[in-house]
Amino acid sequence: MNKRHKQVKFILPGFIFYTCFIILPIIYVFYLSFFQWSGLGEMKFNGIQNFVTIFTDERFSPVFFNALWNNIKYLLCVWLIITPFQYLMAYLFFIKIPAYKYLKFMIFMPYVISTTIISFFATLIFNPNIGFLNKFLEAVGLEHLQGAWFGDPNWAFKLMILLILWQGAGSGVMIFYSNFMDISKDVMEASRIDGCTEWQRFTRILVPLSLPSCASVITMSTIWALALFDLPFILGGAKGGVSGSLDFVNLVFYRYTFGSALNGKSEIGFGASICVVMFAVMLIITTIQNKVLKKFEYDN
Amino acid sequence: MKKEKNTEILSPGARVVRWVLSIILMIYTGITIFALSITVMDSLKSKGDIVTNFVGFPKQLTMESYFRVLKEANLLLYLKNSVVLTVGGTLGCILLAGLTAYGISRFDFKGKNFLSGYFLMGMMVPVQVSVLPLFLILKRIGLLNNIFGMMLVYASGISMACFIFQKFFHTIPVALEESARIDGAGDFRIFFQIIAPLCKPVVMTVALITAISQWNDFYMPMVLLGKKTSNTLTLVIYQYIGQFTKYMSESMAAVVITLIPVIVLYFLFSSKIVEGLTGGAVKG
């Protein structure tokens, strides 16, 4: 047995299945991106015309770049708000703050409620006609504060972040938490005996030790951020909210692929090319990010 | 024997901070409780009641909407399909991801980084478009409208699990394997008997998240399991949630019904997540 090829037998089963069911479809999407094709009939080879349209078309490219900008804005929020929030939550559960079992369950819970119901609650709270936020404001005499909420470009994005913080943060908290659980308790124990304060233990021991495994959460949150679809779709509709305030690239992809927005019929080829561009963006950002995260990893 | 961590001595200041944080969070979870209790209460309201009285207590308790949702003749079949699919899909996914991640992170070879990125790509294309070729592939191999085919697709979606595992395996000391290898243990034995038990918290967490997303998924089953006999519970129930305005109380009942197994799942797994801690402490 060749010792050098030991990894093959571990990787191969996953590789085969993954390639057949996940990568093949993606290759097909790449292939489609060079065609003008509605899904039926002749596939017209289009060269890079689809990509030229994305970047230069005077109607389409502003829509695309607005959506991309929203994605980037959201990504920044993920890095600066959502991930730290998740990390902090996980830490609090790790140090077993009072009632942590209950809190852990409750923080995770919204993650399992289907997004349709989330949209119902959003309607219930934020709908300007029937939502009770506006009603409440009216009741306490603050009518001038009433707003269109998700229909108001100034509010929509911020509210969405809050909603995601509530609904989507659970899985990240759980992964951070389970990573903490694997940090050797001896180290933590020893640090206490050495008289470290809680703050010191957090910054000097927990953070460095958990960084490598936390890098995976950050990488994936980044990809998810760039692939955001569900919540903006139900909160602002397929059109990306008022004045494109809730428009994200995947929404653009969705309505240009299935919603007949480009030339009156579904345009799978063009939609595929949007996916490909986004794929490239994700690849670039994750690669850079990985390089940065690696630095931290090898430092300790 | 469990070591209680709470026995550690805290300064009074730290204790107060912890209580304050805990109370803030409890208030915060009030949102979730509120949402959940509205869901449960609304599922017990009559149709006219729910519309004019979203938030309040039901005027009259009725199980009608549960009966309507559960009247489906083949409910047990759908439930079985859902369970088989979720269990099979999750097990397959975790197993494949675990092996793959171990192979990538524990052995040195050329193209390692590329492979690591390769397995991440699966998350980068929206499912709405990749489902079209997937439809064709499954049709070709005769597994369309087949639970097993859907299970294969779920099991192959290893991107997230594989990536998390990889990073995690990095943190396990190599010495553990070396000593086992000297004892004459084979590669797979090392993986299953030494590495896997160490990773319990992470494995269980990822399994939980995977299982929940598979259980809740209605989109892929709708496309790939169209035939009535291969429907899943979530898909059948989605018919109500999908026409939400029309079936408001039924939707609420449907949500409660799908929530129950998920909550059971959570408690099943979360005890394992803590268990892993004591399991992991054995090393050394």
Add this chain to the structure above:
Amino acid sequence: MNWKKTVSFICAVSVMGVSLAGCGDNSQSTKGKGNADGESKENDGGVSGTLTIWEHGYGFEASLQQIIEGFQKKYQDVEVEYEIKDGDNYYSLLSTAIQSGEGPDIFWTNGTATANMKDYVSNEVCMDLTDKVDYSLFGEDAMKLTEVDGKNYSVPWLTMDTRAVYYNKDIFEENGWEVPEKFSEFEELLEKIKKAGYTPISLSGVNVYSLLFTFEPILSAMDVEYTKGLSDYSVKATDKPAADALNKMLEWADKGYFGDNWLGVADNNAQTLAFTSGEAVMDIAGSWEAATISENNPDLNYGAFEIPSEEGIRGMVGTPANGFSVNTATENEAAAVAFMNYCASLDAQTVWVQSQGAVSASDEIEASTEIAKEISESGAGNIYTSWQSVLVNHSTDGTAVSLWDEDFTKIFSGDITVEEFMDNISKVMQ
């Protein structure tokens, strides 16, 4: 290096294996089916076999089940399976399946109301049913939906897909309001409702179709002659009356007739809920929404009317609905055509219209709900062509409807003006 080769080799083999296995599997399964079919055919001498049907929404499932039941009473040997593919990518999925030769035998399309069926016809995917199906039941409006280049490719459903103003009868009575007889009365009514502290009309400001289904009835009420002209394209879609109607809506929005902050009404669900919960007094929406409203709140006492013109003329904007087409690649043409003929029968049409709770588009079929009857009475037999369908059918390059789709909401959020919108559309109209 070596592992790379191994991996790529195994990968290639597995891919080939998968596709080969697929071929084998495929031919086997079809053969098996064929044999079974053949045998039963010989025994019965009638129509038999298996049919697969694709429908596009769960809302139609119950009706489809009834149709299949009725069909199977006549043709006991035909097995009918259906799959519901709910959601926006119905057509993409259907195309994918058909393209790969794995399409259903029978599938739903919008007919000529959207470009999809024409596309299918030009790709020879839809079977020409002109001489195979008895179309005697259908009027000109319904037949228009099925017709491409003089041939018929689908069987319509005689549900009248129109738009109507739903109003809360209880609130009307409490305040002594009457259903308006003239357009100016309608406007006055809006003002009164607003003053009484209600939202006059529930409307989603970000959903193109919600906006359209409100816009079209207002347009038809503001200029009857113009709306009539749309049917033979003797007027242009971008003419002044259309712009006037849009400006009227903007004016109403400013006056708060759609509620303050109405741009925050995220979708059609939220729009309907405001009406069913009694917050809004009226809701202008599709006639098919009646089933949803009644189901959502059975206690709601509501009625429906069409907006009258200043001369008191009312009418309905819309057409019958389209139904199924047959896949040219079907292996069971006899059964498929039999099914289509059953769909075209008065029995099946009656079942469909009544189970949908829809407005009937035929004198021979009685609607099953009071509200549906109320809508068709109010419409008084005047049928107008939908403004949006003109965009579909009279665009030079087919892009008019997509321009509308992208830009219609922007008018109301103030991102573009009505003039800009109309200018853009007129550039791509005949």
